[in-house]
Amino acid sequence: MDSVLILDVTDVTFRYPKAGRDALRGVTCAVRSAELVAVLGPNGSGKTTLARVALGAHAPRAGTARILGRAAHAWPRRELARVVGVVTQHEDNLFPQRVRETVLLGRYARLSPWGAERAEDHAAVARALARCDVAGLADRWLWTLSGGEYQRVRIARALAQEPRLLVLDEPTASLDVRHEMELFELVRTLVEREGLAAVIVTHDVNLAARFADRLVLLSDGAVVAAGAAADVLRRDVAEDVFGWPLAVSSFDGRPQITPLRRPS
Amino acid sequence: MKWLALAGGLVAVLFAAVVFGPAAVPLGELGHSPIVWQLRVPRAVLGMLVGGSLGVAGASLQSLVRNPLADPFLLGLSGGAGLGAVTAIALHLPGSWALPLAAFAGALGALGLVFRLGLVGGAELDPRVLLLGGVAVGAFCAAVTTAIVSLAEASELRNAFLWLWGGLSGASWDTVRVLLVYVPLPLLVLFGAARPLDLLVLGEEQARHLGADVTAVKRRVYLAASFLTAAAVATAGVVGFVGLIVPHLARSLWGGRHRSLLPASFLAGGALLVAADTLARVAVAPRELPVGVVTALVGVPLFVLLLRRWTAY
Numbered sequence: 001m002d003s004v005l006i007l008d009v010t011d012v013t014f015r016y017p018k019a020g021r022d023a024l025r026g027v028t029c030a031v032r033s034a035e036l037v038a039v040l041g042p043n044g045s046g047k048t049t050l051a052r053v054a055l056g057a058h059a060p061r062a063g064t065a066r067i068l069g070r071a072a073h074a075w076p077r078r079e080l081a082r083v084v085g086v087v088t089q090h091e092d093n094l095f096p097q098r099v100r101e102t103v104l105l106g107r108y109a110r111l112s113p114w115g116a117e118r119a120e121d122h123a124a125v126a127r128a129l130a131r132c133d134v135a136g137l138a139d140r141w142l143w144t145l146s147g148g149e150y151q152r153v154r155i156a157r158a159l160a161q162e163p164r165l166l167v168l169d170e171p172t173a174s175l176d177v178r179h180e181m182e183l184f185e186l187v188r189t190l191v192e193r194e195g196l197a198a199v200i201v202t203h204d205v206n207l208a209a210r211f212a213d214r215l216v217l218l219s220d221g222a223v224v225a226a227g228a229a230a231d232v233l234r235r236d237v238a239e240d241v242f243g244w245p246l247a248v249s250s251f252d253g254r255p256q257i258t259p260l261r262r263p264s
Numbered sequence: 265m266k267w268l269a270l271a272g273g274l275v276a277v278l279f280a281a282v283v284f285g286p287a288a289v290p291l292g293e294l295g296h297s298p299i300v301w302q303l304r305v306p307r308a309v310l311g312m313l314v315g316g317s318l319g320v321a322g323a324s325l326q327s328l329v330r331n332p333l334a335d336p337f338l339l340g341l342s343g344g345a346g347l348g349a350v351t352a353i354a355l356h357l358p359g360s361w362a363l364p365l366a367a368f369a370g371a372l373g374a375l376g377l378v379f380r381l382g383l384v385g386g387a388e389l390d391p392r393v394l395l396l397g398g399v400a401v402g403a404f405c406a407a408v409t410t411a412i413v414s415l416a417e418a419s420e421l422r423n424a425f426l427w428l429w430g431g432l433s434g435a436s437w438d439t440v441r442v443l444l445v446y447v448p449l450p451l452l453v454l455f456g457a458a459r460p461l462d463l464l465v466l467g468e469e470q471a472r473h474l475g476a477d478v479t480a481v482k483r484r485v486y487l488a489a490s491f492l493t494a495a496a497v498a499t500a501g502v503v504g505f506v507g508l509i510v511p512h513l514a515r516s517l518w519g520g521r522h523r524s525l526l527p528a529s530f531l532a533g534g535a536l537l538v539a540a541d542t543l544a545r546v547a548v549a550p551r552e553l554p555v556g557v558v559t560a561l562v563g564v565p566l567f568v569l570l571l572r573r574w575t576a577y
Contacts, residue, residue, distance in 0.1 A: 057472070081475030092330050092467040097520045105462055109475030161474070 005069075006083075006165045006197045007031040007054055012063035014053050023049045025222045026063070033164065034195040036188060038208035040232075041218030042242055047201045048089070050218065051169060055084060067165070081109035085158030087151070089169040093142055099153050100138040103128055106160030128159040132186060148179025155186065165197040166190065172204055180204070184211045209233055209254045217241060229254050266517055270528065274535045281308040281542045286549035307435035311541045312534035313443045314432070314500045315510075317451070319533020320526050321489040321496070322507030323514065324454050327461045327522065328485045329391040336493040336507035339398030343405030344374025345497040350409045350424045354416050363427070364434070364498040371494035374401050379486065389482040429554030430501035432541050439499050446495055450488035451530070457485050458522035465520060503556045505563030506533050506540075512570050536562075 007030060014024040024046050031037050039047050052058055054065050056072030065072040067083060075083075085106070106128065107121040129135040132152040137145065145153065151171055158166055168187065172180040188211050190196045202208050208215060209229040217225045217232050219241040225232040233255040235248045245260040282294065282304050289297045321336040328334075348370020352363045381397030384390040413424050460481040463471035468478050496503070514528040540558040547553060 055473070077472055077477055078475040081473065084473070086470070086473035088467070088470045088473065090467060091470045092465065094330055094332055095327075095465055095515055095520050097465075101520065102466075105466070105474060108459060108463055111459070157474075 003032040003034055004164075005030060005032050006067065007199070008064075008066045008069075009050070009054050010064050010066075012050075012053055012060040012065055014049060014058060014060050016049075022061070023221050024053060024060075025220075027218070027221070027223050028063075029216045029223065029226060031165065031197045031199055033197045034191055035214070036191045036198045036200065036212045037214050037216060038212035039199060039201045039216045039218065040203075040205055040208055045218040045241075046221040047218055048169060049221075051167060051199070051201055055086065055167065056080060078109045081161055081163075083163055084165045084167060085161040085163035086167045087154045087158050087169065087171055089173070091154065097142050098138075099134065099140050099142060099145070100125065100129070102142060102153065103138075103157045103160050106157040109161060124162060125156075125160050128156040131159055131190070132156040146179070148175050148182060151175065151179070151183060152186065155183075159190075163196075165199070167199045167201075169201045170203065171200065172202065172207070180207065187211070205233065205238075206256045209256060210252065233257060266528075270531050270535070274531055277535045277539045277542070278308050278312070281311070281538050284542055284546050286545060302437075303435075306437045306440045307432050307541065308538050309440050310435040310443065310499065311432050311538040313440070313447055314496045314503065314534075315506050315537025316530035316534035317447055317492040317496045318503065318507040318537070319510035319514070319529035319531075320451060320454055321492045322533075323511035323522070323525055323529040324457070324461060324485050324489045325507075326511055327465050328482060328489070329395050330465060330467070331391075331395065332512070333508075334395070335505075336489065336496070337402070337502060337504065339394060339490065339493075340374040340378045340401035340405065341371045341398075341490060341493045342497055342502040343402035343409070344377075345371040345494065346428050346502060347405040347409045347412075348373070349427050349501070350412050350416075353420050353424050353427070354412050360434070360436075364439070367501075368494055368498035370405070371490075371497055374405060375487075375490045375494060377401050379490075382486070388479060389486060391482070394486065426554055427501045430503035430556030430559075431544070431552070431554050432500050432537075433552060434499065443495060443499060447492065450491045453484055453488035454492075455523075455526055457481055457488075458526055461485065461522040462520065501554070501556065503537065503559055505556075505559045505567070506537055509563045509567050509570070510536060512567070516570065516573065 009027060009029050012024055012027045013022055015022045027050060039050060041047050053060050054072060056075055059073040067075060103125050104117065107117060107124060111117065129138055132155050134149060134152050134156055137149060142150065172183055175183065184207050187198050187200065191198050200208065214227055215229055215232040216223060224241055225237050233248060235246060238257055239246050247258045247260055248255050249258065282300055285304055287299055289299055294300050318336055325336060326332055326334045345367040348366040349363055352366035357366065378394060378397045378401050382389050382394035384393060413421055416424065460476040463474050463476040464478065464481060472478050510533040511529050514525050514532055518524040518528045540562060541555045544553040544555045544558045
């Protein structure tokens with residue numbers, strides 16, 4: 001399978017209105033099909049802002065953010081939703097809703113405004129449920145799901161969009177070990193078997209190092225290091241970015257960091 | 265099945281509204297009694313339109329501000345309408361249209377103010393600011409209304425007080441005709457926003473990523489729901505609880521999909537208000553209770569039941 005350049009961010013600078021300084025400074029990164037890229041960095045380093053600019057929520061001040069060659073903020077939302085599926089950090093769950101219903105919402109961008117769902121929409125929902133291993137939950141209320149199940153259902157909804165790029169913003173926050181691993185394994189499988197491009201914004205440095213093809217390490221709005229895990233998670237760089245003494249070891253050929261206790 | 269039950273209930277309620285009343289009309293003469301054709305039928309149709317409007321406005325506003333507590337009057341419209349109506353009463357404005365028009369103008373004034381407050385950063389409507397702005401504008405209008413009422417004469421005071429609690433006694437074929445022309449437009453706008461509303465419930469950011477034009481949908485829904493509410497409050501006063509309880513009832517039976525939820529809320533809201541109005545006319549005949557009293561008396565226990573079901577999930 002030839003890899004296709006899906007997301008292409010070049011030298012992007014961005015500043016929020018009324019802010020005194022740039023939230024992104026000359027950021028460059030790219031995501032190709034069949035590739036899992038993890039975006040790392042401390043709180044406030046610009047991870048979420050980068051995702052917003054890359055997906056066209058804001059236009060960059062300088063530089064370009066392109067999706068399939070077209071400026072990200074120039075995409076109409078419906079068209080973009082057929083190319084990029086996003087699982088945001090937060091989502092409201094205030095009114096009763098069943099799993100199948102919420103996954104069907106992933107089909108919105110592929111329906112005509114008045115048209116009913118067709119057989120192919122229900123087929124896409126069934127496929128997405130199966131791929132995320134939540135078909136058995138289809139008739140459950142969202143309220144009754146565990147945190148891990150809920151995240152997998154949200155990924156299923158993004159897959160029902162039939163996107164070429166999947167973006168997950170801190171998908172494993174507050175998940176336990178098993179659900180965290182299941183989620184990373186699921187995304188890895190989608191990338192390898194189906195050639196999906198995927199971006200995970202995460203605080204879980206070690207899982208990112210083990211699962212991602214490439215890491216992008218942000219600090220203070222700029223890319224400090226990018227590339228293979230072994231090149232990015234060097235001790236001096238990581239200690240500097242995260243502002244904490246670290247040890248770097250190796251597991252399965254990938255670097256793993258361990259935060260050290262402060263010497264008393 | 266649910267739709268059939270709703271349709272059946274609606275027919276039964278409309279039939280009761282035409283048959284029952286302070287004046288006994290024999291069943292055989294229903295078809296050609298002026299009491300029926302000039303009073304009861306237009307009143308039932310008006311109740312249907314007003315209750316339906318409140319139900320749909322409530323359901324869409326709850327989804328827009330993503331707050332199950334939202335009700336069409338939470339956004340300050342009842343305050344504005346009340347102020348308009350009481351001003352008309354205090355100034356002795358003549359004509360049968362003075363009061364509804366003044367109430368409508370008051371509601372539109374509040375609407376404009378709240379809308380302006382809710383626009384953050386130029387174009388984006390912030391539902392949190394809408395809610396807070398609505399409460400603030402409503403409270404301010406209520407204070408001015410109370411000031412006017414406290415300075416008014418006793419008879420005016422009673423009129424104003426009764427109007428504030430809502431009633432359909434002003435119903436005539438003229439009001440029905442006006443509403444029949446007015447109501448379909450905002451109603452169609454809301455029905456047309458059904459799918460994006462499904463997405464909006466998830467939160468604005470997630471809705472955008474699923475393909476919704478969130479900025480436009482928020483404006484459309486807010487304005488259409490508010491225009492519906494303004495017409496309802498101008499013709500029937502502040503009828504509480506219909507816009508709060510009906511959407512919850514409809515959600516629990518029809519689920520969260522707005523394509524079913526909105527029509528169901530319209531029919532159920534209409535049925536509830538017509539039933540409440542029949543009760544209000546008959547219960548203490550020949551006098552009449554404000555229909556808002558009945559909807560609250562029926563609505564609150566229903567709401568409490570619903571709350572218990574909700575917390576049992």
